[in-house]
Amino acid sequence: MTLTTFIALSPILIIAAGAVAMIFVDALLQKSGKTAGSLFRSIHTKGEPPVDEISYASSIDRALVSATILGAAAIVSAVLWFGGQLGGVIEIGGALQVDKLALFGFMLCALGGSLASLMSSHHLYEIKADEGQFHPVLMLATCGAMLLCASSSFIMFFLALETMSLGAYILTGMRRASPRSTEGAMKYFLMGAFASAILLYGLALLYGETGVSSFEAMGKGLAGAGAKPLVMLGGVLVLVGLAFKVSAVPFHMWTPDAYQGAPTPATSFMAAVVKTAAFVVMLRFLSVVLTGGILAGPPFGWASVLAVLAVLTMFWGNMAALKQKNIKRMLAFSSIAHAGYILIGVVTMHKAGEAAMAGVLYYLFAYLAANAGAFAIVCSAVKGGSEATDIDDYRGFGRRHPLLGAAMGIFLLSMLGMPPLAGFFGKLYIFASAVEHGLWLLAVLGMIASVVSAYYYIGVIVVMFMRESEEGKPVAVPVRSGQIIAAILVALILVLQLGLYPTPWLR
């Protein structure tokens, strides 16, 4: 292991080592009845049943420690990405490939994990889901997501995908007292297992055709093979598996239940990290393995398949989101719709190559920031001791708490694509690039879908600022937690910075 390899992998190593250390230290501390940092115990909660001091404090400390480790990894990856010290592409053992794409994926995954940890501080205690297992699982699953971003052979690809997915299933089911959580985890796990098996079958067929397992070599082998039935079938099966992970319609059935049932930080993790990593590996797979003209372009290549999926996903997601009464479920359908917009960018890649890839990555970044922010606010709002997830709970929320209300408004408007926020430029790059390469129909459909989405995004803002809460009903009150505020602030800064001054990220 040379120094360069070590540096290239350092974000993953930091998180893995941190997770292991957390498991051990936590076990020792629990035994002696202490918490990691009594320094940070200034967080105050109101009107609760008697607080179990130690378990509350250790819950907060765990969140902070894991957020710090993940944040450090995000910063290291950002430095490597910006600085380009690594000098191009680093191959590691024929299984991993750390390049610009992978480093950007590292950064997004670690950032998403870090924000999810930050917002988990109070929430996990509240739902009694934290006995020291949540954060290690979150961190190791993030490691899996990062390995997925860098994987360049089929074996690593599948292994990393499973690491990430198993982590997501576990996190979904962590809310043990809630049957919804178990239901969501069960659905997610069963369907995910089928999707993984289908993907693996596809990989096996492609391996059978070429006899090699590295992406590069397989791409070369397939370019010579042309559109054989075996290759087409293998490619379609792999696409099905990936479409499941990004929750594209019609492989989205698990999404609403899993998003609603999971503890909110885990939902944020699924929406941000899992989706990002799946899209990054999809970009790599499509641009390296299935590159041949027949395999990529119309009428039978992946571009046509994904174009159909993109349209279905955008419209189905947005239409279904219109009817939702639960804010987590609404955000779940909105995340499905976003997968549709991103798929347009992926489709454009078969003509535009690298340029379209940049648009997709930018969109993922903008989506991650806005989504994590929105979930952080959902996490912060409690209603009579339990979390406030009905949209009606937020009546008057914006008037009573103008700053939080304004932040939520900004996140929702960014997801809608309002200039000058991050989401606007994300959509602009993706649609503009699609039009430029003659895919104007897709771009027009995408814009129509965005207009539909205005109804439910703005609907929440209207409820927050213009509706009075009903007499006698408990209203959503924000928890006073420095960590959740920090998560909201980070997300807010990113949304504004990506929108107002996107230049540094556009390379």
Add this chain to the structure above:
Amino acid sequence: MTNQLFTLIIFYVLAAIAVMGGVTVILSRRPMRCAVGLLATLLSLAGVYVLMHAHLVAILQILVYAGGITVLFGFAIMFLRQGGPQRYRGPFMPVWVISLFTAGYLVYLVLPVIRAAEAVKETVPPDYGTIQLMGKVLLSAQLVPFEAVAILLLMTMVGVIALARRPRKEAAS
């Protein structure tokens, strides 16, 4: 020649058992019979792996699937069973239609693949599929995935502990 014929006969016997086991799993309405059918399928597949010189896979198949997973199924069925076998009551017709359509479409996709398949010409090296070779590959060519499995295993262990513990009541719900 007799050797080959012998192999072929064994293969067909094993394949027949595997198919019969699979059909049992789908058609039987008693969970325990399904589990036994699954066991038969898994064991005969292990035999097929041996015929294909994949000894390690065959052993793993018996240890993990036949040994571990089927036993687990048996336990789960015996713990959960209350009363007699239950019939599935649900939207049966549409499910049948959709399944048949999907299965038909899959056959339509797979058939050309099978037709186009060529007979395998290459012979495998003598140590192919042996445990020694697998060990060498795992510690050389596939070292990185081999190491990365550690992350998966650790995470799964922690996760299982979290999911298997007794649920505590949530504060206010």
